[in-house]
Amino acid sequence: MLEEYGHWDPGHFVTHAKTVAESLPIRVRQFFRRIQTDETDVAVLSGLPLSNDLEPTPTGWDMAQKNGVGHREEIVLMLCSAVLGEPFAWGNQQSGRIMHDVCPAPGKERSETSGSSTAPLSLHTEDAFHHCRCDHVALYCLRNQDRIGTTVVRADRLDLPERLSGILSEKRFHHRPDQSHVGPHGHSSGAAEVDAILFGPPEARYLRIDFDDTCAADEDDHAATEAIAELYRYACTAQEKVVLEPGDAIFLDNYRVVHGRDPFQPRYDGTDRWLKRVNLIRDLRRVFMATETRSRIVV
Ligand SMILES: O=C(O)CCC(=O)C(=O)O
Numbered sequence: 001m002l003e004e005y006g007h008w009d010p011g012h013f014v015t016h017a018k019t020v021a022e023s024l025p026i027r028v029r030q031f032f033r034r035i036q037t038d039e040t041d042v043a044v045l046s047g048l049p050l051s052n053d054l055e056p057t058p059t060g061w062d063m064a065q066k067n068g069v070g071h072r073e074e075i076v077l078m079l080c081s082a083v084l085g086e087p088f089a090w091g092n093q094q095s096g097r098i099m100h101d102v103c104p105a106p107g108k109e110r111s112e113t114s115g116s117s118t119a120p121l122s123l124h125t126e127d128a129f130h131h132c133r134c135d136h137v138a139l140y141c142l143r144n145q146d147r148i149g150t151t152v153v154r155a156d157r158l159d160l161p162e163r164l165s166g167i168l169s170e171k172r173f174h175h176r177p178d179q180s181h182v183g184p185h186g187h188s189s190g191a192a193e194v195d196a197i198l199f200g201p202p203e204a205r206y207l208r209i210d211f212d213d214t215c216a217a218d219e220d221d222h223a224a225t226e227a228i229a230e231l232y233r234y235a236c237t238a239q240e241k242v243v244l245e246p247g248d249a250i251f252l253d254n255y256r257v258v259h260g261r262d263p264f265q266p267r268y269d270g271t272d273r274w275l276k277r278v279n280l281i282r283d284l285r286r287v288f289m290a291t292e293t294r295s296r297i298v299v
């Protein structure tokens, strides 16, 4: 495909991705159809092709962009992902790239961004602050020699008392932009949306929370503040760990699970953990309506 398309440009290729993905084996396509229909919370596809001569892990997404690394793996992830949803991006995240690199970055060790390492990445709904957040997060593992875990909490595993579910289902919470969106070109924290944390069908609940950035909409609403703290305790009890192996891709339903990452010590010697990531939305029109253009980049 690299030969066919010449220069690899995910932003350009993405408009053809669904069509090209029709050539994937039927079992792979059925796997993704089933995930979508069943609203499978966590799904892993293993044994995906990886280059024998994979480049060293870049020291941050900006270095990955500069050096253009892991292109073959981006094609693999793009094709699989396109069966499940429509890839899209955020103008202020990784400079609007469709394909993200998740790897430790010097200076970001304790940040609340995917470039963190020594501090855990707290449990979150991806881009919880925005109504246009993705339906699925896809992560493709290129390297993980220290077996660092991705943490997940499935809504179905939260055994919440009715009183707590009641509070969490009310529109009493501010969903503020996380650090990866704040900055000179980011969404201001004033853009926070007020919404519930728990919603959707009672037999298969949806979640919207970033434990670093969701707070009571009214700072005097102590019951709402306490409800977040209580939910956090339930989430810690229900937390599971998935250790991705090179060649594994995980597809997280961003309405049905929250996720995060265990801390680790970065080496910055080319052997660090490295994932490719893409955000997927079921209906691209949600993005078009948010941007008021036919663009896949939410600004
Ligand atoms: O590194 C991981 O396993 C998860 C990172 C993460 O939350 C993300 O990239 O959205």
Ligand SMILES: [Fe+2]
Binding pocket: 124, 125, 126, 137, 259, 260
């Ligand atoms: Fe995430």
